[in-house]
Amino acid sequence: MSAYQQLESIFKKTHHLNHLHAIVSWDEAVMMPPGGGDARAEALGTLSSISHETITQPQTADWLEQANQDNSLNNWQKANLKWMAKKYKNATCIPAELVRQITQASITCEQAWRQMKADNNWKDFAPLLEKTLNLVKESAAIRADSFKQSPYDILIDDFSSEINQAIIDPIFTELKATLPAITQQAQERQKQISIIKPTGKFPIDKQRELSKALMQAIGFDFNRGRLDVSHHPFCGGVSEDVRITTRYNENEFISSAMAICHETGHARYEQDLPTEWLHQPVGQIHSMALHESQSLLIEMQACRSREFMDFLAPLAQQFFGEQEAINPDNLYHLYTHVKPDFIRVDADELTYPLHVILRYELEKQLIEGNLLVKELPAAWNELMQKYLGINPKDNYALGVMQDVHWPSGAFGYFPAYTLGAIIAAQLFAKAKIEYPDIPQQLAQGNFSHLYEWLKNNVHSKASSLSTQELLTQATGNPLSAENYLQHIQKRYID
Amino acid sequence: MSAYQQLESIFKKTHHLNHLHAIVSWDEAVMMPPGGGDARAEALGTLSSISHETITQPQTADWLEQANQDNSLNNWQKANLKWMAKKYKNATCIPAELVRQITQASITCEQAWRQMKADNNWKDFAPLLEKTLNLVKESAAIRADSFKQSPYDILIDDFSSEINQAIIDPIFTELKATLPAITQQAQERQKQISIIKPTGKFPIDKQRELSKALMQAIGFDFNRGRLDVSHHPFCGGVSEDVRITTRYNENEFISSAMAICHETGHARYEQDLPTEWLHQPVGQIHSMALHESQSLLIEMQACRSREFMDFLAPLAQQFFGEQEAINPDNLYHLYTHVKPDFIRVDADELTYPLHVILRYELEKQLIEGNLLVKELPAAWNELMQKYLGINPKDNYALGVMQDVHWPSGAFGYFPAYTLGAIIAAQLFAKAKIEYPDIPQQLAQGNFSHLYEWLKNNVHSKASSLSTQELLTQATGNPLSAENYLQHIQKRYID
Numbered sequence: 004m005s006a007y008q009q010l011e012s013i014f015k016k017t018h019h020l021n022h023l024h025a026i027v028s029w030d031e032a033v034m035m036p037p038g039g040g041d042a043r044a045e046a047l048g049t050l051s052s053i054s055h056e057t058i059t060q061p062q063t064a065d066w067l068e069q070a071n072q073d074n075s076l077n078n079w080q081k082a083n084l085k086w087m088a089k090k091y092k093n094a095t096c097i098p099a100e101l102v103r104q105i106t107q108a109s110i111t112c113e114q115a116w117r118q119m120k121a122d123n124n125w126k127d128f129a130p131l132l133e134k135t136l137n138l139v140k141e142s143a144a145i146r147a148d149s150f151k152q153s154p155y156d157i158l159i160d161d162f163s164s165e166i167n168q169a170i171i172d173p174i175f176t177e178l179k180a181t182l183p184a185i186t187q188q189a190q191e192r193q194k195q196i197s198i199i200k201p202t203g204k205f206p207i208d209k210q211r212e213l214s215k216a217l218m219q220a221i222g223f224d225f226n227r228g229r230l231d232v233s234h235h236p237f238c239g240g241v242s243e244d245v246r247i248t249t250r251y252n253e254n255e256f257i258s259s260a261m262a263i264c265h266e267t268g269h270a271r272y273e274q275d276l277p278t279e280w281l282h283q284p285v286g287q288i289h290s291m292a293l294h295e296s297q298s299l300l301i302e303m304q305a306c307r308s309r310e311f312m313d314f315l316a317p318l319a320q321q322f323f324g325e326q327e328a329i330n331p332d333n334l335y336h337l338y339t340h341v342k343p344d345f346i347r348v349d350a351d352e353l354t355y356p357l358h359v360i361l362r363y364e365l366e367k368q369l370i371e372g373n374l375l376v377k378e379l380p381a382a383w384n385e386l387m388q389k390y391l392g393i394n395p396k397d398n399y400a401l402g403v404m405q406d407v408h409w410p411s412g413a414f415g416y417f418p419a420y421t422l423g424a425i426i427a428a429q430l431f432a433k434a435k436i437e438y439p440d441i442p443q444q445l446a447q448g449n450f451s452h453l454y455e456w457l458k459n460n461v462h463s464k465a466s467s468l469s470t471q472e473l474l475t476q477a478t479g480n481p482l483s484a485e486n487y488l489q490h491i492q493k494r495y496i497d
Numbered sequence: 498m499s500a501y502q503q504l505e506s507i508f509k510k511t512h513h514l515n516h517l518h519a520i521v522s523w524d525e526a527v528m529m530p531p532g533g534g535d536a537r538a539e540a541l542g543t544l545s546s547i548s549h550e551t552i553t554q555p556q557t558a559d560w561l562e563q564a565n566q567d568n569s570l571n572n573w574q575k576a577n578l579k580w581m582a583k584k585y586k587n588a589t590c591i592p593a594e595l596v597r598q599i600t601q602a603s604i605t606c607e608q609a610w611r612q613m614k615a616d617n618n619w620k621d622f623a624p625l626l627e628k629t630l631n632l633v634k635e636s637a638a639i640r641a642d643s644f645k646q647s648p649y650d651i652l653i654d655d656f657s658s659e660i661n662q663a664i665i666d667p668i669f670t671e672l673k674a675t676l677p678a679i680t681q682q683a684q685e686r687q688k689q690i691s692i693i694k695p696t697g698k699f700p701i702d703k704q705r706e707l708s709k710a711l712m713q714a715i716g717f718d719f720n721r722g723r724l725d726v727s728h729h730p731f732c733g734g735v736s737e738d739v740r741i742t743t744r745y746n747e748n749e750f751i752s753s754a755m756a757i758c759h760e761t762g763h764a765r766y767e768q769d770l771p772t773e774w775l776h777q778p779v780g781q782i783h784s785m786a787l788h789e790s791q792s793l794l795i796e797m798q799a800c801r802s803r804e805f806m807d808f809l810a811p812l813a814q815q816f817f818g819e820q821e822a823i824n825p826d827n828l829y830h831l832y833t834h835v836k837p838d839f840i841r842v843d844a845d846e847l848t849y850p851l852h853v854i855l856r857y858e859l860e861k862q863l864i865e866g867n868l869l870v871k872e873l874p875a876a877w878n879e880l881m882q883k884y885l886g887i888n889p890k891d892n893y894a895l896g897v898m899q900d901v902h903w904p905s906g907a908f909g910y911f912p913a914y915t916l917g918a919i920i921a922a923q924l925f926a927k928a929k930i931e932y933p934d935i936p937q938q939l940a941q942g943n944f945s946h947l948y949e950w951l952k953n954n955v956h957s958k959a960s961s962l963s964t965q966e967l968l969t970q971a972t973g974n975p976l977s978a979e980n981y982l983q984h985i986q987k988r989y990i991d
Contacts, residue, residue: 019543022536023517026524034528038721039738042516042775049513053547227532244533281536 006069007076010087013057015282020054022241029239029246033231037114044110051106058094067091079285082467086284089164096149097142105138109412116410117234125380125399128410133376135412140370155370158415163292163422165469168367171418174425174484175363178356181488183390186353189341189495198336201328205256209322213256214249214263216318220448221267221301223247224274235348235407236262238269238298242281245270256323257337258349260315261302268301269294271454275462286465291416293470295423296430297461303352303424304431304490305445305453307338314448339494343391345401353495356424357390362406362417370414379403426474428487430461433478500563501570504581507551509776514548516735523733523740527725531608538604545600552588561585573779576961580778583658590643591636599632603906610904611728619874619893622904627870629906634864649864652909657786657916659963662861665912668919668978669857672850675982677884680847683835683989692830695822699750703816707750708743708757710812714942715761715795717741718768729842729901730756732763732792736775739764750817751831752843754809755796762795763788765948769956780959785910787964789917790924791955797846797918798925798984799939799947801832808942833988837885839895847989850918851884856900856911864908873897920968922981924955927972 004012024047031043067088070076076084094102112131119128143154150157156167214230228245240246247266249259272294280286288294305311312331319329327333341351347358365382368374374382383403388394395402408416435441438452445453460477471481498506518541525537561582564570570578588596606625613622637648644651650661708724722739734740741760745753766788774780782788799805806825813823821827835845841852859876862868868876877897882888889896902910929935932946939947954971965975 016543019540022540023521023544026521026537027517030520030524034723036720036723036738038718039735042735042737043520046513046516049510050517224532226530229528229530241533241536243536244530 005073006066007073007080007084009062009066010070010084011283013060013063014083014087014090014284017054017057018282018287020050020057024050024054025239025241026244026246031110031114032237032239033233033246033248037118040110040114044107044114047110048103048107052099052103055094055097055099055102058091059099063091064095079280079467083280083283083285086289086466090284092149093146096146101138101142101145105135105142105412108135108138109410113407113411116404116407120400120404123398123400123404125397125404128399128404129376129379132409135410136369136376136414139412139414140372143370153371155367155415158370159418160415162290162413162416163419163470164289164466165471166290166292166418166422170482171363171422174482175356175360175418175421177484177488178421179360179390182353182356182491185491185495186341186343189353192496193336193341196336198340199328199333200337201255201257201323201326203323203326204253205323207251207253210251210253210256210259213260213319213322216322217260217263217315218247218267218270220314221264221271221450222454223267223270227274228270230263236266238266238273240273242273242276242287245273256319257334260319261306261338264306265298265302268298271301272297272462275454275458276465277463280465285467289466290470291419292422292426293461293473295419296426297423297457299420299424300427300431300457301450304427305450307335307352308442308445309335310442310446311448312338313446318448341495343393345387345393345395345398346405348405352424353491354391356421359417359421361386361390362408366409366414366417422482425484425487426470426482428490429474429478429480429483429485430457432486432490434460499567500560501567501574501578503556503560504564504578505777507554507557508577508581508584508778511548511551512776512781514544514551518544518548519733519735520738520740525604526731526733527727527740527742531612534604534608538601538608541604542597542601546593546597549588549591549593549596552585553593557585558589573774573961577774577777577779580783580960584778586643587640590640595632595636595639599629599636599906602629602632603904607901607905610898610901614894614898617892617894617898619891619898622893622898623870623873626903629904630863630870630908633906633908634866637864647865649861649909652864653912654909656784656907656910657913657964658783658960659965660784660786660912660916664976665857665916668976669850669854669912669915671978671982672915673854673884676847676850676985679985679989680835680837683847686990687830687835690830692834693822693827694831695749695751695817695820697817697820698747699817701745701747704745704747704750704753707754707813707816710816711754711757711809712741712761712764714808715758715765715944716948717761717764721768722764724757730760732760732767734767736767736770736781739767750813751828754813755800755832758800759792759796762792765795765951766791766956769948769952770959771957774959779961783960784964785913786916786920787955787967789913790920791917791951793914793918794921794925794951798921799944801829801846802936802939803829804936804940805942806832807940812942835989837887839881839887839889839892840899842899846918847985848885850915853911853915855880855884856902860903860908860911916976919978919981920964920976922984923968923972923974923977923979924951926980926984928954 027043027047035043070084112135115131116128139158140154143157146157147154152167159166159168218230227243228240228247231246231248232250233248234250236249238245238247247270249262249266251259272288276286312334316329316331316334323329339352341353343354344350347355350358364386365374365379380399380403384394384396387402434453434456437456441453444451461473464473468476475481521541529537564578606629609625610622633652634648637651640651641648646661653660653662712724721737722734722741725740725742726744727742728744730743732739732741741764743753743756743760766782770780803825806828810823810825810828817823833846835847837848838844841849844852858880859868859873874893874897878888878890881896928947928950931950935947938945955967958967962970969975
């Protein structure tokens with residue numbers, strides 16, 4: 004075997020371990036009874052250590068060096084080698100014991116968070132969060148040294164590869180400068196529209212059927228995936244077996260229907276990845292900014308469009324019967340209604356980026372040591388007041404304790420949501436230029452041209468290109484908020 | 498760390514890997530969509546290899562030798578060391594590659610079996626079974642050489658430690674000599690009784706509620722376990738998170754109610770194991786004969802007793818309404834009805850051992866090379882005719898393809914069912930001597946004295962004793978069919 008092939012076999016092994024990790028983590032969120040938590044955390048800690056040992060085995064460095072001299076590699080293999088080297092460097096910086104501690108602390112913290120959030124119990128949660136944060140900081144500091152980047156850039160890169168504060172800051176500055184005013188204008192404009200809320204009970208089994216019908220329309224492959232219920236909607240599992248979840252409230256179906264569209268956007272990206280590269284780093288998705296772009300493209304650009312409501316309204320009527328509120332125009336008003344509120348996952352398209360920017364600014368300070376965990380609730384409330392004009396006070400479940408990210412150790416993830424929204428607008432604008440009938444197709448629940456374009460320009464590339472290269476090849480431009488701001492202007496102001 | 502402590506840390510690691518294996522295997526049977534199968538098989542193959550490498554790492558042999566000289570070990574530690582040595586010897590005999598092949602072949606075979614059984618497709622199934630069998634034979638032959646035992650004894654020992662053909666043969670011979678006649682007598686006797694089948698629809702959500710009420714009565718801890726639906730009922734997961742499954746048929750509730758009692762018997766054994774030893778081999782259950790004894794004690798001895806029907810009948814009425822058939826006497830007749838039939842898992846208490854003996858005799862020949870896979874259907878049908886007087890002919894789903902065991906590579910498991918039934922009778926007889934009110938308690942759905950005795954005499958021992966030692970300490974006698982035959986006589990003939 005060549006050095007490159009040796010490396011492929013190492014990373015195939017870690018791919019199998021990632022498979023187990025993904026399924027067991029899905030199980031933890033969807034199936035596991037509370038009493039199983041400690042044993043699960045320990046088992047996952049051991050799994051992370053083994054993954055780490057596998058990548059950092061003594062021969063890897065030599066093989067990486069030899070493979071770098073290998074002139075026979077094609078472009079995908081070269082890109083794969085780049086990912087391997089990056090993963091190796093990331094892994095060798097950090098002692099296996101620290102990796103194990105991070106995994107275990109974050110699982111324990113996340114498990115405790117579920118109950119403590121329900122109990123609005125910041126006091127007992129804070130020390131667990133602090134422990135997780137400190138371990139994440141320790142890992143980031145070690146790697147910052149080795150990669151010659153700032154610790155927070157290292158963490159952003161963990162989730163959105165090759166994205167950093169230098170790329171994010173000007174974009175977020177532009178959004179902070181424009182969104183509050185647009186939000187106000189949109190709120191003024193919507194005063195002239197009367198919106199009707201659908202009333203009655205929307206039985207959960209009917210909502211599940213509607214969910215499946217939407218997934219079918221968007222093209223989810225049920226032979227390689229499932230739909231279940233969890234605390235927060237998410238897309239998990241593995242590309243060959245994608246697990247999406249949602250939650251239902253029998254008093255309304257509006258939220259769960261759109262959560263399904265969002266998660267199905269994630270799922271199709273996974274399901275469309277090129278099979279022959281799935282076992283290798285280059286075949287996986289390393290940019291959560293791109294991943295979120297695929298869910299937000301489906302949710303925000305396609306499924307919240309006025310055109311899609313022509314498909315959604317009659318579909319919803321099939322399951323819930325006819326009522327005045329379930330008509331295309333009214334649904335569109337509901338799905339584009341703007342109202343600053345406390346919860347990020349329930350936020351509208353205009354205020355969502357402000358929720359993200361708040362978290363971005365706070366986690367940056369936490370990682371840099373300029374903010375302590377005990378100071379976090381006050382800092383949170385101050386920024387909520389500043390950006391959204393509201394204050395959750397000591398209702399932590401509506402404030403600093405609302406998200407799973409920090410308790411699970413995912414510092415650096417949040418920017419991906421708003422970058423994803425921006426990329427989604429950029430890709431969708433280009434797709435519509437190449438296939439002008441996309442809006443008419445959406446009105447019929449037909450996603451075929453949209454996905455033809457996405458498969459060719461995004462999904463089939465997996466991680467063979469950087470986010471900037473991919474965007475440039477697909478749209479002619481690197482990351483830019485231009486199409487996003489045009490989209491916002493058109494939907495909420497014109 | 499002492500050598501013994503080093504070994505404990507190795508086996509703690511494999512315990513964590515077993516945890517992942519158990520959860521992911523449960524997922525495969527209960528949750529996984531068919532398209533996820535290939536990737537899952539590969540990931541589990543890798544996990545098995547890692548487990549194998551962990552146990553067989555170079556230092557293990559030295560540590561075992563040093564720990565053997567360690568005079569400070571207590572009895573549990575000594576027993577633990579014995580299990581470690583046995584696992585090490587088993588693992589070092591076999592190349593890691595063979596372990597990986599067995600795991601992968603059996604997962605592939607089991608996955609294919611699900612569909613091929615539904616299609617009655619023996620032709621395409623046979624080569625997959627043959628591949629699995631050959632790999633199992635290869636592993637058994639290597640270990641037989643090293644342990645100086647016959648290959649089939651090695652496989653029996655894999656599931657029911659320290660049980661072998663020398664123990665089984667006289668017992669099975671006795672059963673073959675008595676059961677067919679008792680079956681005939683019982684069938685004669687029951688002609689005089691008129692049995693009424695409950696009629697109507699028994700909605701699945703109501704059956705689920707009944708199942709949970711039964712689990713509650715038997716003492717299942719829902720904080721450390723779940724109930725779900727699968728193709729075949731089973732008990733999986735880990736001691737801290739026990740997953741039992743059943744299947745429902747809305748035309749009758751009789752089968753699912755008793756399947757639940759059976760699986761809850763397994764589950765309580767797992768949930769009652771001593772917490773401080775769970776991470777080590779001595780803290781786990783290595784005898785499926787004992788495991789089956791706990792499910793069959795609950796199902797056959799306790800829950801099919803006339804006394805328990807006084808609890809079950811009014812409980813079932815709560816969920817399904819009153820009808821003539823749901824009365825204690827009639828339920829008892831239903832639950833003790835005897836009728837030779839094709840399917841083992843649906844068999845009555847009297848013919849079940851004959852199903853097991855048939856499989857025991859066939860798999861012994863398969864492993865010894867005296868029977869080929871292609872000859873299996875004819876041999877199966879011949880023995881069915883001989884022992885039960887019926888012949889499934891070329892309906893393989895009613896014959897040789899009915900069980901998951903062989904496709905999943907579990908040759909040597911079957912004797913555990915009938916040994917379990919015998920141990921169950923032996924333990925129950927003794928428990929009733931020490932707590933004579935157990936039958937009256939069961940009539941009220943109260944399992945407290947029964948479980949007090951079982952916890953003290955069985956569950957708290959985990960694997961610190963051999964099956965024969967445990968039985969002798971608990972009942973005064975080693976394994977014997979005496980109580981079992983008395984029980985059969987009393988229930989079906991007197």
